[in-house]
Amino acid sequence: MTDGMYTACLDRIVDGVDAVLLLEEDEKTVDKLILDVDQLPPDGQHRGALLEVVIDDGELVDATHLPGKEQERHERIKKKARKTNTISIEEFDPGEHVGRRPSPSSVS
DSSP states (O other): OOOEEEEEEEEEEETTTEEEEEEEETTEEEEEEEEEGGGSOGGGOSTTOEEEEEEETTEEEEEEEOHHHHHHHHHHHHHHHHHHTOSOGGGOOHHHHTTOSSOGGGOO
């Protein structure tokens, strides 16, 4: 993993302990980071949360929740879903659809 600043999407929390962050550049997943969920800000500890993270020596050194950017992304996804009629808005779960390009298993 390259050190630097990334936008990260909280893909999932495993067993209430491990947070899986998908690191993005230009809204494309470039890497993933697994860390203790307690290292994230409390308001960013939910599936689909968008954060600005700083990585140094492969470790998280700073994380800031981006609620405005998160909401914009969720709205964009809902709008796209309406246009393509792929899911009903009532069934929409932003955590299921945010940061799903590509799947974490395909990221090295």
